[in-house]
Amino acid sequence: MTIIDVARHAGVSAKTVSRVFNDEPHVSAGVKQRVREAAAALDYHPNVMAQALVRRRSHLIGLVYENPSSSYGTELQMGVLDRLRDEPYRLVVIPIASVAEHAAEVVGLLRSAALDGVVLAPPASDNPRILSDLQRAGIRCARIASTRLLDAAPSTTIDDLAAAREIAAHVIELGHRDIAIIKGDPTHASTEARLLGYGQAFHAAGLTMRLDRIEQGLFTRESGRVAAARLLESADRPSAIIAQNDEMALGALIAARELGLSVPEDLSIVGFDDTELAQLAWPPLTTVRQPVFDMAVAATDMVIAQLHREQVTMQRAYKHVLIIRGSTAAPPRLDC
Amino acid sequence: MTIIDVARHAGVSAKTVSRVFNDEPHVSAGVKQRVREAAAALDYHPNVMAQALVRRRSHLIGLVYENPSSSYGTELQMGVLDRLRDEPYRLVVIPIASVAEHAAEVVGLLRSAALDGVVLAPPASDNPRILSDLQRAGIRCARIASTRLLDAAPSTTIDDLAAAREIAAHVIELGHRDIAIIKGDPTHASTEARLLGYGQAFHAAGLTMRLDRIEQGLFTRESGRVAAARLLESADRPSAIIAQNDEMALGALIAARELGLSVPEDLSIVGFDDTELAQLAWPPLTTVRQPVFDMAVAATDMVIAQLHREQVTMQRAYKHVLIIRGSTAAPPRLDC
DNA sequence: CTGAAAGCGCTAACAC
């Protein structure tokens, strides 16, 4: 059933059917009626691919993320879906195993998906190659938690440095002196920013950061578990662990449990992001909230605004909030 | 940049360029080479929408689910993505707030997304209207956890009845006699099946099911919390709660905590599905495992097989496994 | 207010 069939059936031209279906003006009520009836009788539905070809719009918006299964990824996706509800755009999920390795191929992939626009999560959101390829390909984008090239494309941001400083300061204030850090994936820019933030808090408190207390993780639960196990297995173990996200903090919690340590009595643990995991963990995690859902809504909004050729906010900064829960307490007193 | 530009640049016809890009045979190596160079020089990328129009294939596969944010939804999606990796198909996420209410509009929505095929999760997977509309629209599908119309379309199944019977039997074996049930969304077929399974276990043990011990939930955490609160607030409270999924079991856990009850000492709680939540909860949930990820992989495979006109398995049954964790124990002894 | 003609960029079917 094509537009031609409907046109014949209604005794009008194809163009008129097109007008009716696109709510264009200048169609008499009678004709409109006849066309609608003919379409209903023939169970006609416009061919979306033909429309896409001629309009040069697929109405597809992509979400690019390394690890969509994480709590962070879910929240992100829910934000995009929330903004897309009641809009004539669909969400295509584009998982990329390793953005750093495949940066050169990413935009080719997006192109072959015929996307009108994309929401870029870290670390793609900070990748200069991807950003410039995207522009050349004419694919609109908006970015989640960018840290650099802030005028290259619209982005949402948080102050990683300050957020990291605050959560480290909280741990220090509790009385901890021997504090270990589990870093995130080195290909994410926030890994460095957060580390610097922790460093500032240490410095302000007159503490020195011991490099042998910094473990490399990958933002995954398992990497957090392994890193924490390394830190906790020695007799000389830290009294607190600062993980660069909740997923790794949960891994640390699991490692502590495996070693028979109680949290927070023997060990304090903090995360970052305040994803759902943080409340679900036992004890619930002290962390710093990053409004991922809201950022995803805003980024999606920025993409749509571009597609509609509307005024686009180039940058939107979000506030973080320190969330104190049960995974932190004063360090154990060794000398009594 | 179109195929014509490349053809001109390489001094061949458009069809030849098409042949090269589609790896068709009968193109001499030299020509192939020239075409590739011309394409590279012009930064040519085939227009996917034009291909889609003429091939009648969008290479888009949809995942229809009511609540993609849940742990169950995430697992489902990861299964689909896993099967789609390295395939030239993309995943479009189609959340439907209430399948029961909008059944008549669902296929129109899918149609307007130009999907080649869809994976249907409950309760869409059991909806006759959706199934028949899908067939009329020529959209291939495969279903997750279907319970009926098993030859209407390919499906994956588990034995809800047996699984429910087993987990209820486990609770009964622990010595519980006063057992409450939190039902799931009544528009899902498994709600009834599982209830019947619990009933069979009760009957086999010579217990009667008290209707005033059956609460209606909606498969959401909050509905589980509210239902459990109702059950637990009376002085005459049950010693065990059987929830029809993990999400509601977690809600029950939260309700118990709010009322100062310890699990499993004062109250045993079990769920269903064995999603990630079950291991994350504290105490971890006794539940019955449904291999959602595997089922999603299989369903996606069934969709792809249809698109490739290959032989399709019409039904694939999965085994459930009783998983005993910390949320269940013998009931408290009242008489000592 | 309505319609005819001309594509959008690509590929199927057939020639040569």
Place this chain on the structure above:
DNA sequence: GTGTTAGCGCTTTCAG
């Protein structure tokens, strides 16, 4: 091996 012709189903001119 390679090119030609004719669409895919729709929308965009531009006439009337």
